[in-house]
Amino acid sequence: MSHTHPDKIDPLSIDCTIFGFEDGKLEVLLIRRAIEPSLGKWALPGGFILYQEDIDEASRRILREMTGMERLFMEQQQAFGAVGRYPNRRVITLAYFALIQPGKYKLNAGPEASDIRWFDVRYLPELPFDHEEIIQHAVNTLRQKVRHQPIGFELLPEKFTLLQLQELYEAILGQKLDKPNFRRKMQGMNLLVSLEEYQTGVAHRAARLYKFDMTRYYKLKESGFVFEV
Amino acid sequence: MSHTHPDKIDPLSIDCTIFGFEDGKLEVLLIRRAIEPSLGKWALPGGFILYQEDIDEASRRILREMTGMERLFMEQQQAFGAVGRYPNRRVITLAYFALIQPGKYKLNAGPEASDIRWFDVRYLPELPFDHEEIIQHAVNTLRQKVRHQPIGFELLPEKFTLLQLQELYEAILGQKLDKPNFRRKMQGMNLLVSLEEYQTGVAHRAARLYKFDMTRYYKLKESGFVFEV
DNA sequence: TATGCTTATAGTCAATTGTACCACAAGTAC
């Protein structure tokens, strides 16, 4: 085996699927590779793990180096380790997925990328290695998780309207939901703080803004409550 | 780094949490280590990945070598990769979990183990490395999965009674369930084939035996059906 | 000022599902 970087565990990489929600669409952040292999192709941001860092730390460092993003919701997903998934040598990758509100960060391609941008998950470019499979898997994971854990809020600004929340769910789950029922369900779970603030700059009646109450969620969860959409 | 086996990817191991169900108890299969480190301690069966095998293949091979078991339900769970989790060198492990019916196999400790047996998940011995954390995580994963996927059947014999199935769920979920309601729910999903056979050798009215219909499940799943307990 | 458009928000009601029971049947042990 070639140990190109003696400080890196080089049969083992990390790849991050970063989800964003914008204009009613679920998006994935990709970088254009400025290094071999697959130079010039759009791909998931990724890198190698250092000997002196935990894998969760590694995923955060890699994301920061590749995109400039920090302190966002990240979770380990799955290892992908088919023999021929990477060219010339054996690399097993740990797939992570992250949730972020796209407007919050200015995109910033790191030294290993020549470009960076958001893609609608439904219209992805051609991807190298098994990155398409990884993204598909991440989308499925997200679809499952979002129904039983209140993680969707990570994709929205701190203050949001109920319609924004509903559109988020519709984009992720790929189906229309009934408006009055969705509102009631969300409000009925006692996880939203109703603010005395309203939308501005809209050409119709302004909707009330809400905040997600993480503290209350943890308390409810302790006592057996399960989030369900 | 020391490459003790040039054919093994040695910063990367696999550990398997094998669940069984017996006498109304959820159990985990552990081996007593016959090799260093932690020689003599009860631990999860595990091993290293070869350069020429997929990780899912590796998990099956390792399980076969350590326990003699083959062709059982196995799924990847999570990577565990804290810096100090393994002594002296960095090893990241891929945790797998497997489901099996304990009576089906004669336990067979491999060359790296001096003993092998089932432990009640509630009363585990002292475990080396982060194996306790891995098992805890596996139990949680199982608890989640069993509610939304019909994987519990992997822990039962091919033909089973509804009470056995209920006791399985009670053991995994850790709560009592109402008998008539449970029966109705299970039968209502149209996933059980009611056989013309009954229990034998019991000191009370013999219960009807059922079989799980995997084919029907896949068909229903295609058309949007979701398994729910 | 009036009208129309869009979205917010509240309310209704039938159908379905979940839950906590009760009743009895079928078999074994004594």
Next chain:
DNA sequence: GTACTTGTGGTACAATTGACTATAAGCATA
């Protein structure tokens, strides 16, 4: 027979879901 255990069917009520209706609020345009 009686006592005991487990299987199996039923019922009544509460809670939830799902589809739909109605009205209010704000902006844009005439």
